[in-house]
Amino acid sequence: xxxxxxxxxxxxxTRGQQVTLRCSPKSGHDTVxxxxxALGQGPQFIFQYYEEEERQRGNFPDRFSGHQFPNYSxxxxxxxxxxxxxxxxxxxxxxxxxxxxxxxxxxxTRLTVL
Amino acid sequence: xxxxxxDPQALSIxxxxxxxxxxxxxxxxxxxxxYRQNSGRGLVHLILIRSNEREKHSGRLRVTLDTSKKSxxxxxxxxRAADTASYFCATEREYGNKLVFGAGTILRVKS
Numbered sequence: 001x002x003x004x005x006x007x008x009x010x011x012x013x014t015r016g017q018q019v020t021l022r023c024s025p026k027s028g029h030d031t032v033x034x035x036x037x038a039l040g041q042g043p044q045f046i047f048q049y050y051e052e053e054e055r056q057r058g059n060f061p062d063r064f065s066g067h068q069f070p071n072y073s074x075x076x077x078x079x080x081x082x083x084x085x086x087x088x089x090x091x092x093x094x095x096x097x098x099x100x101x102x103x104x105x106x107x108x109t110r111l112t113v114l
Numbered sequence: 115x116x117x118x119x120x121d122p123q124a125l126s127i128x129x130x131x132x133x134x135x136x137x138x139x140x141x142x143x144x145x146x147x148x149y150r151q152n153s154g155r156g157l158v159h160l161i162l163i164r165s166n167e168r169e170k171h172s173g174r175l176r177v178t179l180d181t182s183k184k185s186x187x188x189x190x191x192x193x194r195a196a197d198t199a200s201y202f203c204a205t206e207r208e209y210g211n212k213l214v215f216g217a218g219t220i221l222r223v224k225s
Contacts, residue, residue, distance in 0.1 A: 035213075041217055041218075042217050042218050043215045044215070048212060088154060090156065103213065105149075105158070105159075107155050108155060110154075
């Protein structure tokens with residue numbers, strides 16, 4: 001049973017560019033959350049998708065957007081990249097939007113903005 | 115902004131010793147969870163303790179929760195070099211699975 005997978009592993013972009021990160025949830029999971037982890041910090045919640053809709057959003061600008069597909073996989077898009085967007089982006093999946101279940105995290109995508 | 119703070123920021127111990135990490139948070143919570151992260155990669159869930167629980171065990175891990183003090187501790191007994199990692203506490207205020215993480219404790223276990 002595959003866990004949460006993310007692609008790509010690493011990515012280098014320049015300021016002003018746009019980037020798309022991808023996440024496939026663990027088998028059986030229908031809810032996907034995205035987190036940004038800056039170097040030396042804890043992860044910060046970006047947003048969560050359930051039933052192809054954004055259900056919750058953290059304190060991130062509209063440059064950060066996402067999508068969830070019918071197969072529950074998800075994309076995170078960041079427009080007009082800034083140097084400060086350099087971080088590890090983590091995807092987490094869980095079964096059920098309002099459940100008490102454990103979240104499973106993927107290995108992350110390391111984004112570097114030059 | 116982050117919900118809580120871990121203490122200490124870094125901890126270095128010898129193999130076989132116990133490691134204790136503390137976490138404080140600011141608001142009421144539904145549950146508190148501890149995660150491990152190796153070398154800046156994905157997070158591994160260690161243990162979840164609900165707000166109506168005071169102590170929980172899982173193998174060499176012992177977690178306590180004091181909601182009156184808004185604090186939690188993670189004890190790793192008989193540490194091993196493989197326990198070297200960053201440890202994060204995360205709180206969930208209500209159903210909905212939005213986790214609010216602290217800044218983490220870096221644990222180094224020397225063999």
